Amino acid sequence: ETTLTQSPAFMSATPGDKVNISCKASQDIDDDMNWYQQKPGEAAIFIIQEATTLVPGIPPRFSGSGYGTDFTLTINNIESEDAAYYFCLQHDNFPLTFGGGTKVEIK
């Protein structure tokens, strides 16, 4: 089973900041990494697929990078509407596994 270690668990940002969220895999997963955004009471939104590909309709301030075991979700010029819970998912092997999540607060 692939363990995903996501950090930080919580972060507070100011509008306009650049935010980085890390997800480290316990083994090589190529680029089989997705990122999601979830707000309380709402369905999760798919934002990055295959580690670096922005899902259509997602603002370009979101980007993903990484390959193998180290991955990063970056939010440039963060906006108040980006306050949410973010999590990573590896789909290289079963069982699918998730990072522990990051709660992003906007000051």
Next chain:
Amino acid sequence: QVQLVESGGGVVQPGRSLRLSCAASGFTFSSYGMHWVRQAPGKGLEWVAVIWYDGSNKYYADSVKGRFTISRDNSKNTLYLQMNSLRAEDTAVYYCARDKGPLDVWGKGTTVTVSS
């Protein structure tokens, strides 16, 4: 638009059963595999099970194998999760998700609480 709506959650005693449903709309349900994922209070997400588009294959997390059964009715555009022998540690919000990407579309979840 593409939508998944879970239902069937509630409060149930340990050892009892519960069946969750996930109603799909806005896409050709019979063309996609489907997943169940859960999130216990204060914990991260845990993948539970997946079923192939035609129901021919099913896979489960070790934590639910032998107790939970995933199924689907393509004529009703509905996914199910039959949960038997429920335990306190099964308490969670349960989400269904479409297998494209994978997990490109999610529902809002339904809450299951296992408590005496």
